[in-house]
Structures are given as C-alpha cells and as structure tokens.
Amino acid sequence: MTLLRLEGVTKTVDIPDAEPLTILHGVDLVVEHGERTSIVGRSGSGKSTLLNILGLLDAPTSGVFEFDGRSVARLRSGARDRQRGADVGFIFQQFNLLSGRSALENVMTPLLYASGRRFWRRRTIAAEMLDKVGLGHRLDTMPEKLSGGEQQRVAIARALVREPRLILADEPTGALDVETGTSVMGLLDTVATDYGAALVTITHDPAIAALADERHRLDAGRLHPVESGAEVPA
Template sequence: MADDLVLRLDGVRKRYNVGLPSEIEVLHGLDFELRRGEFAALIGPSGSGKTTLLNLLGQLDSPTEGEIELLGQPTRALDNDTRTRLRGEAIGFVFQFHHLLPAFTALENVMMPRLAREGRPTPALVAEAKELLEAVGLGALADRKPMALSGGQQQRVAIVRALMARPALLLADEPTGNLDTQTADEVFALLRRLHAERGFAVLVVTHDPRLADRCDRVIELVDGRIVSDGPRVRSASPARP
C-alpha cells in the first residue's frame, strides 16, 4: 500500500568534484523502495558505495541526480532547515560506536532527540524514556553515565535513543560491529524484537554476511550499483553474529 511506503529511491546518482577533471560517480542510478515493517540489510564490499548511500538516505547529503522520497516527501531540493526537521522526525540512527554523551546519564542520553525538538523534559517525556529503558532491561541503570555501562548496555541505550524520535525508518550502520559475539547476538535480537513490536522500517548496513543472514531482505551493492535485491535465502543452520 502507498501509505506503507517509507523510502523510495528513483534513479539516484552521486558524483563528487562535479565539473572538475577529478569528477567521479560513486552511485549509478539506484532504484529501490522500503516499506513499514521491512527489515532489510544493505551489503557490499568496501568501496561499494554503502557509506555514500547511507549518508543520502539519512538526509546528511543530497544526490547529484534522481530523487529520494521520505514518507512521500521529495527531499533533493529541500532547504537545510526543512531537511533537518524531516530527518529528526522520520529517521533514527544507530551506529557501530554508540556516540553517547559522556557527561549525561543513560536517561538523559535517551531523551536527547526529543529535547532537541521539545526543549524541556516534561513528565510524559521522562516517563516514556524510562519505559523504553525498562523494555530493554536497563531501567535500574537509567541514572548511570555511559562509562559506568558495558559496551552492550551502551548500545542498548543508543537503540532506545534512536527510537525516542518515534522514527518511521531506522538506519543501523554496523550496529554490532564493536561488540563481542554473544553481546552482538543479544543486541541484534533486541533490535529485531523492537522492530516486531513497533513496525518501523529497518535498513542495516553491514559487510558481515552473518548479520545479513538474520534480516528478511538483502540489498547488495557492488561498485555503486544494486546487483541483487530480494528475500534472504537462509541455510538450514544459519550462522549467528
């Protein structure tokens, strides 16, 4: 259904050094859609254009040609203020490194995206943040600062922070890449559970086929072109990250 469409790319190209002898095209006419409830992986070797594409999808950069629609809104020609507002309202980000603010508690870090929009921590906002931390098993650690949390706990806080914006789209860039195997498995299972409960679209950017094997759809990017896009074909005993 059209109202389930979160993201649409139409002929997206990205070039750098446009008009100079060193001009180079990194992305070559990409087309794909992502709908609410989808849990997809974007895979590809180093240099395939994954980071460039992630920056475009996250509204941190604009395509040279083509269009990216976010919740039906064409974004290529947006001014900076409108782009920033749309990004804050529609997209959540989870990175390999959690990027928590060390001077603030877990609870304060979780509330940051909404505080940027709403300006002050209302009782309802505090209650919502505490409820999310409880949901990921960190309710008792809400007043701890990041240095007093384990790596896995910090990444859980980062996931909750991303969800506080109530995003339609969650972009996860190597979300378990900085964790040991067992912690990575737990964090990814948490991400899948929250996705199932809330129904937002997820795109996990990864070079790890084991992680992609746990997603429902895999988009493969090679040399700036999509070479395959479809349901993941799992083995009888899939490896776990």
C-alpha cells in the same frame, strides 16, 4: 505502503585537481513501512554515502528519492531537517554516546527538540524506553561504566525514543562480540516491530544481513538485490 523509494540515484563528488568521483551509480531501492532491509558491502563500496542519503543527511546528485511519497529534492533544508528529526533514528557502530551524561540523559537528548507534552515528559519517556531495552536499572549509569552491549542498548533507546518510522543501523554489531551482537540485533528487531518502524541495516556481516526480509549487496556503488534463500555475499 512504500516509505522510501530510490530510482536511478547517483552521487558524484568533486575532487580538487582531479576528475569528479562517482560513488553511487544508478541505485534503485524500495523500502516498505515496517520492512527489514539489509545492505551488505565491503569498505569503500559506498555504504556510508547511501546511508547519508537515506537518512536525509545528504542529497543525490541525480535520480529520484521519495520519502513517504514526497520528493526529497523539493524539500527545503529546514523541512528536510525537521523530517529527519521526526522520522529517522540512527544507530552507529561506535555508539556515539555523550560522555559525562548518564544513560537516561543520553536517551533524553533527542526529546529536547520535541514539543508540548513529549518535551515536558522527556525524563519519563526516556526512562520507559530504557526499561524496554532492559536497562531500567541503569538509568543513572555513565557510558564508561556500561558494557559494549549495554552501550548499544542505550544507543537503540536513544534512536527510538522519538518513535521514528525509519531506523538506520550502521554496522550496529561491529564493535560487539558475536553473542552480544546477535542479542542486540534480536532486541533491535523486537523494538522496531513494536513501533512499526522500517529497519535498514548497513553491514559487512553476511550473517546479520541474512536476518532481513529484503537483502541487497552494494558493490562499487552499484546496488544488487539478493534473491530469497540465496547466500548473502560478503
């Protein structure tokens, strides 16, 4: 079943005293439920813009964008925000953990917007998720006392604590050494599988991109599929 469908998506932004800048040109993309998809591209290729659209943070200028069969263009801003909060988990290169809050408190944060039983059980749910990523013994540790790999594990736990159907990983290993990055990607894939979530990884690293089921290259705002077995270009 299809979770995301983009057809002919463009994104143009206005530039003061200059012609409008088109960042994305006719992007076509389909992501199935539970699928692993990678998008590789150089800096300035439009990766961040595409990520913001996929994550319901921004809207296309034109084209079709459907999330779980529903046209995103028809959603009001409040409905779009609720869908993003319920269905999308973000993982960033720089972790973006809240300083002055423990690992447990960081993972609990998304559950402050939950309702009913999940809200009242937020501490238990967050502790269970940290245990799942191998940090059950670090619940009360502050981010600055964690290694880079441990901080990324906290970020993964925070992204998954609401059991989203879509995980967007933006350069998730960019701040890690190769060995730690490989371990983190393996963990991310395992946990995503456990929750049946689709995983879209935005990266500049061909080795990370090659781990996906479906691979794409974004070049100057144009998305090109990479054939199975072919090397993912940098």
